[in-house]
Structure formats: C-alpha cells, structure tokens
Amino acid sequence: DTEVTQTPKHLVMGMTNKKSLKCEQHMGHRAMYWYKQKAKKPPELMFVYSYEKLSINESVPSRFSPECPNSSLLNLHLHALQPEDSALYLCASSQEELLYEQYFGPGTRLTVT
C-alpha cells in the first residue's frame, strides 16, 4: 500500500470555527509532513514530524496546530483562520526525514470565509 489518504477532501470554515485535517499512511514511514499550496505555486513546507516528534516548524502561525497521535496518523488543527489561509493543504510521508522520496496525499481544499 503506497497511499497517503487525507480527509476531508474539501472544507469550508468561518474565521471563528475550529476544524481538523487528517492524514493517514500505512507504509511504515517514520516522517510525515504538512504543506500549504496556493494556486500556481509550489508547496510550502509547514511542519515535519519524525518518529512522532515535531522536528521542523517553519514559523507557522499558532492558529495552525499539528499533532501526531501515532506513527500512521497526522492531524492539523485549525482555529481562528484568516481568508488568506485558504489553500490546498497537502500531507506527505517518507521513510525517514527529508532525504527520502516523499509520497503525497490528494490534499484538502480549504476555504476560509
């Protein structure tokens, strides 16, 4: 199984809502990532988890809160977002951190109203 799954596919939320994005992989990968991608731009790295510990936080605002409950799951908790946070949020995993090939999920299309 070489699949990374993400739920939901689409999410519309108001600026006062709290929601969560979920990501799952069963490839035994020990590194998982969150990316944000705006239209016609490359993905921007947000967070990296390695062996279930947060290893990289790319100065992401605190309204984004990652969580790695176990080696197969990665969540991104959202609170008090701004309209400019609307984007495609991609999850990825790799065998180990950064130097290994990454497998991306299909993404969650987030719209903040």
Place this chain on the structure above:
Amino acid sequence: KNQVEQSPQSLIILEGKNCTLQCNYTVSPFSNLRWYKQDTGRGPVSLTIMTFSENTKSNGRYTATLDADTKQSSLHITASQLSDSASYICVVSGYSGGGADGLTFGKGTHLIIQP
C-alpha cells in the same frame, strides 16, 4: 542560498509531440533530485528520484537526466498524451542534518497538451 529554477514556466504542445523540461539548481551539498507531476487540485505524484551517481532514469514515457557537475536536470516526455497536462515540479534534496534547507522546490512548469 539554495535555489531551484525551472524552465519554461509554461509550455503548450500538440498531442503526440515530445517535450523537454529543464531544472537548474544551486543546492549544495546535493543528495537527490526528484521530479513530480501534479494535476490541478491534486497532490504531487513522484515520477523519478535520482542520486548523484545516476545520469538517466526512465519511468514509462518520462525520462529524467541529471548532470551533477553542471547542476542541471531535464525531464523528457515522449509521445505526449492529453493526460500529461499538469504541473511538473523539480525538488532537490541536500544534506543539512534535516533542517529546512533539506528540500528546495522549483516553481514548476505548467504543461498543456492540446489535441
């Protein structure tokens, strides 16, 4: 500063034709170079990953080349199909102890295949 430059920014070709996309990088020290295909609104899908010692790697109609001396890579698509319409992203990985400089993304080439 690590950089990955891709050209052209966008390309339109007729179905059945071949094309070549370019990627120049300044990432150092170098670990590997990856080409991804991304359909609109979907996650990137890996096409090839090449290390320092690999010059050419194929995946079906996709052939990537790497010249580590000149820090250049190309992705050649043979006999293009309508389904090849996508963004192609070059990503270079460097040894940096796992820090933020470990992955540098290019801005991508937007390829459109016309019937």
